[in-house]
Each structure stands twice: as structure tokens, then as C-alpha cells.
Amino acid sequence: MKKRIYLSPPHMSGGEKKYIMEAFETNWIAPLGPNVDAFEKEIANYVGVNEAVALSSGTAAIHLALILLGVEKGDKVFCSSLTFVASANPILYQEAEPVFIDSEPDTWNMSPDALKRALQDAVIEGKLPKAVIVVNLYGQSAKMDEIVALCHEYGVPIIEDAAESLGANYKGQLSGTFGEFGVFSFNGNKIITTSGGGMLVTNNEVAAKKARFLATQARDQAQHYQHSIRGYNYRLSNILAGIGRGQLEVLEDRVNTRRAIFNRYYEELADIPGIHFMPELQRTRSNRWLTALTIDERVLGVSVQSVLQNMADENIEARPVWKPLHMQPLFEGSQYYPHHEGNIVSEKLFYTGICLPSGSNLTQSDQMRVIECIKNTLKLTVKTESNMF
16 A cells, blocks of 8 residues: 555644643643733734634634624625535524625636625615625635725625635735634644634734633623623633644745645646646735646546546545535525626536645655656546547
């Protein structure tokens, strides 16, 4: 059995140990503590916002953002469709109604054209959404100029789901800082990790204070345990925050490495007719969390499933791009706005897209194994077809 090549495994620097040992030596093992406080300040300083709240997951951060924006039962929330289910599940937690917005081809992210139509219809209906959740897919920012302008015009706040895009920027401004709230994930597969964890960022200091309150079971100030409203157990532990502090120190190295991995894939595969890589918008810098490309079966004569299966046979982990949420059984019947009539971009990407191993600890020799597997799959297909005539 060949060595397993993973899609995006954790990559420890070794610097994390210092902060973990500090927690042990001072017995800050319980949730919260100096590492949590420092990690929040370091993330806030890095992205350039006033406040950051360390949480147990990016999903928890989205949930708290919805609560802070007053999302309740029966409200509508617009959300990118081409994303992981965690972007939209918190809408259901609040018993609100998700409305899914298609992607556009330049970034694979939320289509401003589809968003504009959805907002126009919401005005006619007399029910604007309480929030718009914009996802930065695979480390690439959405078209934030257009989206921010639309949301400002209609007075709808933005939650920027930057779970995959820490370290990316859009026209010089760091990802996660364009909306009322930004959200990062530190899951084990992200560009930096705390094993499991997330961060809510904002310039609203009052909202951040309330987020911390809600995330620690909404305990009132009293000598005894008193609770007046519903709270959540959403805070990050002091030990995990220590891992995050060590990881944050090498974030720029991780971004540069993943971009180099993308460039090597691009150099080796981009000239093959029928292969197209996820674009990078001008004046933006993707963190290239995952290298994603599409396979045109009509040109190549090979399906996405064939490529994925051959890589699986070689013990290489690769995956399709996210299945759009409007196609998920969980959201059957939900309202959906395509990019243009007759042009559903997110579905096309789902049927043709592949995410390749992209971890920052991927060696060049292992990456060449992936590349050769793809090339061999294409050669085998051509050879098999030629033998049929």
C-alpha cells in the first residue's frame, strides 16, 4: 500500500508547544485563560479589527452572529449556496428561512447579479433578509465591492464566512473584515488549526461583549448561578487557544506554501485542454487553502468520478467541490436564485470540480505523485479509446 496523501492535514510548527506548556505549568486547563485572551488580541490585530471572540467552532461563530443581528423564527437569511453545510445550519438553529444565492464564474463565490435579483424580490415581497452570509470559498474572496454596495443600498448586514480564507485579501483588505461580522474556522483541515475552534471578529465592541456572554452560558453577574436568557457553551479552551497562537505565528508561511503548491499544479496541468483552475480575481490574494479545478469530460473523455477513483486507488485523498446547499435534501424546497436564468454556476462546478491535496506539509515528491496520477488517468483513457477502433 502506497503512503496515504491527505487532502489538507494539520501542520504543526513546533512553536505551539510553548503555549501549551505555559497552560500546563500555570494550570490554566479549564476553559478560558491567558491564551484565549492573547489569541483573540492577536487575531484582531492581524486582520485589523477591534474585537475577536474565540469560540469552539466557526459554526458557533455564525450562530452567534445571527443571534446578535436579531435573526428569529420566520426571518429570511440569504446565504451562498456553494459551501459546506455549516454556513447555513445556524439559520435553521434560529428557525429562520435560508434563501440560497448562486455562484459566479470569476470567483466561484456569491453572484452579485443573483443577489441583486433576490434583494429586489425581497423589497416587492416586503420582507428583506435579516442578514446575508457571504462565503469565501477555498480561500478566494467573493466580489466584495459589488456585494457590500448592494447590501448597503438595501440596509442588510453582512456576515462574512471566511472560515476557509484566513490570510487572504481583497484589494489590500484582509478577508473577514468586510461585514458586520467575520467568521474564521480552525478545524483540523484549515490553513491553521486549533484542532477544533473558530473566531468571530467585528468592529462592534458592544456586540463582541454580548457574544462572550452568550458563549459562556449567558451567566448573569451574581454571586450565585443565575441565567435570564438562553446561552451556549461555545468558548474555546485555553489549551486549544495556545495551539492557535503557535499556528498564527506561521500563517504567512502557510499561505505562501499553499500558493506555491497551487502554482506547481497549475504549471503541470493548466495547459491540458479541458482542465480549468479556480480563478483568482484581480487585485486579490487567495490563500489557496485548497487547489480546485474543473474537468471537462467532453474535451478530456474522462469523468470526474474516474479521476477521483484512480486517485483513491493510489491512496490519494481528493474530493468533489461542495455540493450546493440548494441541492441538499436538508434544504429541499428552499428558495434559490441562479446566477442567470439558465446558467446555474454552482451546479456546474459541483458536477465538474475536484479539490486536490493541498496541505502545507505536502512534499514536492508527493505532489508529483498526484500530478502523475491525473496525467496517467488521462493517458489511460485516451489509450483505451484508441484501442476500440
